[in-house]
Amino acid sequence: MGKGSVNEIAFSPDGKILAIASSIGVWLYDVKTFVEIGLLETEEFVRSVAFSPDGSSLASGSGDGTIILWDMKPYIK
Amino acid sequence: MGKGSVNEIAFSPDGKILAIASSIGVWLYDVKTFVEIGLLETEEFVRSVAFSPDGSSLASGSGDGTIILWDMKPYIK
């Protein structure tokens, strides 16, 4: 499972989502079922990911300096 | 102590288990006794480890993109 070299992994504060910073973007998995629920595509490999304390957003930082703040609401059940 | 180059270390939320991401897998230690209690073997070196907020599972991410969700219950006393 997973595609692209992994740089960092993080659980959402409620433990329901796993975010994986990889060379092709951020993979999201449902922790309970371990099913892939999304890929946040980026142009450059993602070095670091961090969930906001309330879990509503996820920040990703790439090797080319791109910072993206992703809305996590579509992935929260 | 420890075998394989270390990439990241993490304490379980209750502070009882120490997980070490290394080039041959994830080493687990009992913090109180500092005795090795397990090795979660992986084919590729582990770049990042993270405990779920409730401590029941541990995610590992490897250089080849493999993500594994390990059940921590056998290691919790």
Next chain:
Amino acid sequence: MGKGSVNEIAFSPDGKILAIASSIGVWLYDVKTFVEIGLLETEEFVRSVAFSPDGSSLASGSGDGTIILWDMKPYIK
């Protein structure tokens, strides 16, 4: 958005500020508006950033061994 290769990102404990360790310093963003609110300039690339648990300060560590403790109060609304 963002300038310089990103090494690590961190949210402040209250989730209002995003800090980005990059090759030219630490970028600060307001999470709500995603507007850049500051650049903490350093001479060497920043490898790691961490907020103090109360969010009043931010520590940065650079490749040349420089550690700086930044006062976050000017950036807290």
Next chain:
Amino acid sequence: MGKGSVNEIAFSPDGKILAIASSIGVWLYDVKTFVEIGLLETEEFVRSVAFSPDGSSLASGSGDGTIILWDMKPYIK
């Protein structure tokens, strides 16, 4: 301030101690005064540091696979 290339920094859970993983060991600083209060010397460069959730110990992981659990009590006031 600081000696040796910095790999990771971490605040103790109570925010009073700053630990810096560097190429010559783990530097400890008193956050309030920003005075150096100790150097936990290691033979190999330290890649990662983590405080236990209760702050009583600090784990360090080195490039050669050495894991050390340091007692933080001497540094807690």
